[in-house]
Amino acid sequence: MFDRTIENTIKDKINGGKAILVVGARQVGKTTLINEILKDKDYLFLDADDPATRNLLQSPTTEQIRTFLGDYKYIFLDEAQRIPGIGLTLKLITDQFKNVQLFVSGSSSFDLGNELNEPLTGRKWEYELFPISWEEYENKIGLIKSEQQIENRLLYGLYPEVINNQGKERETLKNLVNSYLYRDILAFSDIRKPEVLEKLLQALALQMGSEVNYNEIAQLIGINKITVQKYIDILEKGYIVFRLNSFSRNIRNEIKQNRKIYFYDNGIRNMIIGNFSQLDLRVDKGALWENFLVSERRKQNLYKDTFSKMYFWRTKQQQEIDFVEENNGQITGFEFKWNKKKTRFPKNFMETYNAEGHVIDRNNFREFVKI
Incomplete structure (x- = not known):
């Protein structure tokens, strides 16, 4: 495990009312970094490589979101770019569930950026992660x-x-x-x-x-x-x-x-x-x-x-x-x-x-x- 330069910067933004988004190429350590940041917290991990997760997060209602979030205060969605229309779902979580801190990782900014930028305008902190410096x-x-x-x-x-x-x-x-x-x-x-x-x-x-x-x-x-x-x-x-x-x-x-x-x-x-x-x-x-x-x-x-x-x-x-x-x-x-x-x-x-x-x-x- 490498200590990443942006880790403390991200930690300072936790519970600040915005989603925390980490983007970058595959295998640069995004999942490892966010798991490390959340290691002492009780959090819900959602893997968008899993078809069941993709179905769950594709255009859910507010009540459906409330059901799968349960009592979790920290949510980590990994590989978000795999879910069509994910930006609107994340906007809904950020707007309707103020006590939830959302973490999102994505590998392909050319897709993720288009999906997220408009729905999450003013609602996210975005960080890029690169291979080890x-x-x-x-x-x-x-x-x-x-x-x-x-x-x-x-x-x-x-x-x-x-x-x-x-x-x-x-x-x-x-x-x-x-x-x-x-x-x-x-x-x-x-x-x-x-x-x-x-x-x-x-x-x-x-x-x-x-x-x-x-x-x-x-x-x-x-x-x-x-x-x-x-x-x-x-x-x-x-x-x-x-x-x-x-x-x-x-x-x-x-x-x-x-x-x-x-x-x-x-x-x-x-x-x-x-x-x-x-x-x-x-x-x-x-x-x-x-x-x-x-x-x-x-x-x-x-x-x-x-x-x-x-x-x-x-x-x-x-x-x-x-x-x-x-x-x-x-x-x-x-x-x-x-x-x-x-x-x-x-x-x-x-x-x-x-x-x-x-x-x-x-x-x-x-x-x-x-x-």
Whole structure:
């Protein structure tokens, strides 16, 4: 059991009159987290994977809800996205049963969000949960052991089940990819061509950390640009990938429209391309390092409500900065290097934006991924 960063934040919201919603990819630990929060309480657990539960919660009346809630003050509905129209049922519970604290977990935000956002407007606290963060990992196993594991984490990622099955990482990741990545996403979206999704994921995995051109990907896969955009949007809402847009304010030749796409987890990415070669043998070592750092920074910014905005920066003359962060008007540029190297930041960027510049390498990365 890993102590999760958002656990105390959620505990502070208990009995505050709103539903508590935890969303994220499958197998990141949502059920474990909520069960841990409720471990000292008498609560009703409702598993939406169970057909009987789905029937029970699909358009019940107030009296039917009163009957199955009984005297429970805490209710935990797991995998809520599996129940059609669940948002209205949860609205009914929240409005009519003021002494009940509702906990809800969901795996697929592209479905759950549409179901819940309108019915539960103003009635929920929503939190995203990601694979284990480096901070959570280090807090659990200690500084020395975690440092020894850095290369394994770059290869196999930080899903709880992967970490807990040392020696069986590839098998575990294969099950994760096959069951969640393809089956769930195909089930909860209107993607009609699974083979196109697979080709798109492989193309994104091979371009990880590089600028992605939707027209080029469309030509490569043999579909149109609109379909590429739609599928990438679904992958974002399904917590598989996220994008960084280019930072552009004042400099005339800055790239304004491009984006980079990263994976939330290195292990998922490596499984998609079927490559678990050791770091020293890989041509994509720099991309793996960059993906790890950017995804960890994203976890921290979201968990800790830093309100930082994340970008990359490049000009048409190929001047570039790997990662740019804006916080309270302060612009900071970061360059990512596996080995320590002296790096010069573009003068026009630093002066125009009065920016700070930092190089993040193998020796100092902890301060970057533990805000």
